[in-house]
Amino acid sequence: MTRLLNEEIIKKLVTMHDANRIIDQTFQGFGxxxxxxxxxxxxxxxxxxxYPFHEGFVNAMPAYIxxxxxxxxxxxxxxxxxxREAGLPYISAMILLLDPRMGEFISVMEGTYISNLRTGAQTANSLKYLGFKDKVSIGMYGAGExxxxxxxxxxxxxxxxELRVWNHRRETAEIYANEMKQYVSGETIICNPEEGEKAAQAEILITVTNAQEPILLREWIKPGTVVFPMGSFQEVDDDLILSVDKIIVDHPDQALNRGALKKLHKEGRVTEENIFTTLGQLAIGAVEMPNFQEEIIMCIPIGxxxxxVSIAGHVYKRALEQGLGENYSFINYN
Known part of the structure; x- marks a missing residue:
C-alpha cells in the first residue's frame, strides 16, 4: 500500500525546527x-x-538515505x-518514497512545501558549518515565498x-518586512529598487529571485561577507564569482551546472578545482573552515x-504514527 499525503497533512507533521535538524543529519550523511x-x-x-516554449523546466532528483x-x-x-497566466505558483513538486529492500513505493506526497523548508534549512545549517555563532545580519535580495x-x-x-530587504518592487519588500518582523530582533531596512548596494551592507547576503541578470555586484561586497546565490539563474556578476576567496557547495557537479556557476563553468572559467570544499565535509569536521574576516565567501547549497527525501521520510514516519493520509493500492498482487 502507498500512503498519499497532501500539503495540508504535511504541514501538520513537520516544522522548520524539524527541517533544520534533518538537514544537518543529511549533510553529515553526505560527508x-x-x-x-x-x-x-x-x-x-x-x-x-x-521548443516546446512552455517557459519552464522539470527536474528529477533521486537519492538514497x-x-x-x-x-x-x-x-x-x-x-x-x-x-503564470493562471495565477499559479511558479514551482510545483511531488515526492515518491521507495522501500529499497522490496522496491515498493511506500508514499507519494506533495513536494513544494518540503522543497521550501529544506532550501531555507540548507542556508541556516550552512551558516553553522561556516562558523557563525549566535547573531547574524542578513541582506535579503527577493521578497517572495x-x-x-x-x-x-x-x-x-x-x-x-538586522535585516536589509531589496526587491524590484518596493511595495513587495514592505509587505515582506512587515510579515517577517517576528523573526528579527533588531532593525529592518527596506531598500529601494535602485539601492541594491545598500542591501549588501550585511554579513550574509542571500539572493532568492528569478533574475536572469546580475542584481548583486562585486563592487558592493566587503571582506567578511558570505554570499548565498540561491536562484536558478545567475543573480551575481561574473566579477564577484571570479574574485571570491572561497567557493563552498553542497554538490559539486550540480552546483557547476545550474545556477550562479553554470555560465562560467560552461566557459571553462570555473571548475571543480575552484571549489574549496563541500558542506558535507564541513558538517563532519573533515575540513575546518578558516577565519574569513578578510575574505569573501560564496556558499551555494543549490539543493x-x-x-x-530525508524530510519526506520524517513526514511519512509521523503520518504512519498518527494515522494520517490515505492508503492506495496501485497494484493488487493477489
Missing part, C-alpha cells in the same frame, strides 16, 4: 558517504527560450507561461540583529534530492 545523490536530471520545457534505509525522488517543475522560508530557518538557529 560520511552514507547518502547517495546523483546529479539532478533536468528536462528543458522552454526555460532557455526554445543510509541512516533511514530509504530511497526516493522529487519531481519538481518551474513553469511560467500559461501557469522562498525569502520567507530562508528567514524563518535562520531565525530558528540564530538571532537576526539536492537527498534533502527532500
Amino acid at each position: 560520511n558517504k552514507t547518502v547517495i545523490n546523483p546529479s539532478k536530471v533536468s528536462l528543458d520545457l522552454g526555460e532557455t527560450g526554445g 543510509g541512516d533511514m534505509d530509504l530511497a526516493g525522488i522529487k519531481w519538481v517543475s518551474g513553469i511560467a507561461g500559461e501557469r 522562498q525569502a520567507r522560508f530562508q528567514l524563518e530557518a535562520i531565525a530558528d538557529l540564530y538571532e537576526i540583529t 539536492t534530492g537527498a534533502m527532500d
Whole structure:
C-alpha cells in the first residue's frame, strides 16, 4: 500500500525546527558517504527560450538515505507561461518514497512545501558549518515565498540583529518586512529598487529571485561577507564569482551546472578545482573552515534530492504514527 499525503497533512507533521535538524543529519550523511545523490536530471520545457516554449523546466532528483534505509525522488517543475497566466505558483513538486529492500513505493506526497523548508534549512545549517555563532545580519535580495522560508530557518538557529530587504518592487519588500518582523530582533531596512548596494551592507547576503541578470555586484561586497546565490539563474556578476576567496557547495557537479556557476563553468572559467570544499565535509569536521574576516565567501547549497527525501521520510514516519493520509493500492498482487 502507498500512503498519499497532501500539503495540508504535511504541514501538520513537520516544522522548520524539524527541517533544520534533518538537514544537518543529511549533510553529515553526505560527508560520511552514507547518502547517495546523483546529479539532478533536468528536462528543458522552454526555460532557455526554445521548443516546446512552455517557459519552464522539470527536474528529477533521486537519492538514497543510509541512516533511514530509504530511497526516493522529487519531481519538481518551474513553469511560467500559461501557469503564470493562471495565477499559479511558479514551482510545483511531488515526492515518491521507495522501500529499497522490496522496491515498493511506500508514499507519494506533495513536494513544494518540503522543497521550501529544506532550501531555507540548507542556508541556516550552512551558516553553522561556516562558523557563525549566535547573531547574524542578513541582506535579503527577493521578497517572495522562498525569502520567507530562508528567514524563518535562520531565525530558528540564530538571532537576526538586522535585516536589509531589496526587491524590484518596493511595495513587495514592505509587505515582506512587515510579515517577517517576528523573526528579527533588531532593525529592518527596506531598500529601494535602485539601492541594491545598500542591501549588501550585511554579513550574509542571500539572493532568492528569478533574475536572469546580475542584481548583486562585486563592487558592493566587503571582506567578511558570505554570499548565498540561491536562484536558478545567475543573480551575481561574473566579477564577484571570479574574485571570491572561497567557493563552498553542497554538490559539486550540480552546483557547476545550474545556477550562479553554470555560465562560467560552461566557459571553462570555473571548475571543480575552484571549489574549496563541500558542506558535507564541513558538517563532519573533515575540513575546518578558516577565519574569513578578510575574505569573501560564496556558499551555494543549490539543493539536492537527498534533502527532500530525508524530510519526506520524517513526514511519512509521523503520518504512519498518527494515522494520517490515505492508503492506495496501485497494484493488487493477489
